[in-house]
Amino acid sequence: MLKNKRALVTGSTSGIGLAIARALAAEGAEVILNGLGDQDEIAALCEELGATYNGANLMEPAAIAQMMADIGTIDILVNNAGMQHVAPVEDFPPEKWDAIIALNLSAAFHTTRLAVPGMKAKGWGRIIATASAHSLTASPFKSAYVAAKHAMAGFTKTIALELATHGITANCISPGYVWTPLVENQIPDTMAARGMTREQVMNDVLLAKQPTKQFVLPEDVAALALFLCGDAARGITGANYSIDGGWTAE
Numbered sequence: 001m002l003k004n005k006r007a008l009v010t011g012s013t014s015g016i017g018l019a020i021a022r023a024l025a026a027e028g029a030e031v032i033l034n035g036l037g038d039q040d041e042i043a044a045l046c047e048e049l050g051a052t053y054n055g056a057n058l059m060e061p062a063a064i065a066q067m068m069a070d071i072g073t074i075d076i077l078v079n080n081a082g083m084q085h086v087a088p089v090e091d092f093p094p095e096k097w098d099a100i101i102a103l104n105l106s107a108a109f110h111t112t113r114l115a116v117p118g119m120k121a122k123g124w125g126r127i128i129a130t131a132s133a134h135s136l137t138a139s140p141f142k143s144a145y146v147a148a149k150h151a152m153a154g155f156t157k158t159i160a161l162e163l164a165t166h167g168i169t170a171n172c173i174s175p176g177y178v179w180t181p182l183v184e185n186q187i188p189d190t191m192a193a194r195g196m197t198r199e200q201v202m203n204d205v206l207l208a209k210q211p212t213k214q215f216v217l218p219e220d221v222a223a224l225a226l227f228l229c230g231d232a233a234r235g236i237t238g239a240n241y242s243i244d245g246g247w248t249a250e
């Protein structure tokens with residue numbers, strides 16, 4: 001389905017991004033991985049997927065510009081890299097705020113602005129953001145993350161309108177809780193912020209949000225991304241697809 005398509009998936013050395021990279025590669029796309037991690041493990045992933053890797057630190061606009069110049073024209077851009085920090089707003093470290101806005105929001109602006117000219121030249125493109133249920137609703141102690149994800153939803157709608165006549169779609173996928181390192185790593189801070197045990201955080205904070213009482217699977221998020229890359233999704237743009245076990249239905 002994606003033969004002759006080149007896809008950059010940011011933050012694809014782990015979690016949801018890796019699942020999306022696997023799904024795109026399985027359909028024949030030439031995938032460019034990005035993200036942090038152990039270099040031997042990343043080399044093994046490249047071999048598994050027939051992919052290449054660019055290790056740009058997406059918190060640095062100059063590094064993003066260099067990455068986009070190095071990789072050349074792409075057909076599919078998945079803005080997926082992200083991080084979380086959990087703390088009450090009065091204790092929220094300003095440097096964490098800046099880091100989350102840089103990675104979860106500004107990086108997507110920079111990759112997009114640099115990818116769009118090549119997509120316009122081809123008259124085809126797919127831009128997908130891994131947003132979040134937190135692009136639609138809020139939770140306490142996640143001020144930077146919720147701000148960045150709401151902004152991603154607005155950014156995506158804006159570029160969808162700008163690109164609508166160029167064969168380029170732009171959409172958000174908004175997962176609820178997916179069991180990945182990003183979720184696992186926020187459990188200790190959430191325990192501290194709320195004075196809870198690990199089990200209480202799992203059941204009363206995380207899964208409490210999801211009527212299905214199940215974590216979403218990275219592979220299911222990837223299947224939705226793959227659908228949005230296909231021809232049948234040519235008329236879908238500016239949309240924000242929830243895949244959250246019913247969280248935002250409440």
Ligand code: NAD
Nearest residue numbers: 011012013014015016035036058081082132177178180182
């Ligand atoms: P993860 O921690 O497994 O993966 C994050 C990826 O981002 C990794 O590949 C990591 O190396 C990369 N990354 C981190 N800092 C980077 C940097 N400075 N430069 C480049 N890459 C960097 O997390 P995940 O859960 O797979 O999250 C992926 C996306 O999905 C994020 O945008 C996250 O907000 C979103 N999301 C996750 C969940 C969830 O429950 N896990 C829910 C909704 C949305």
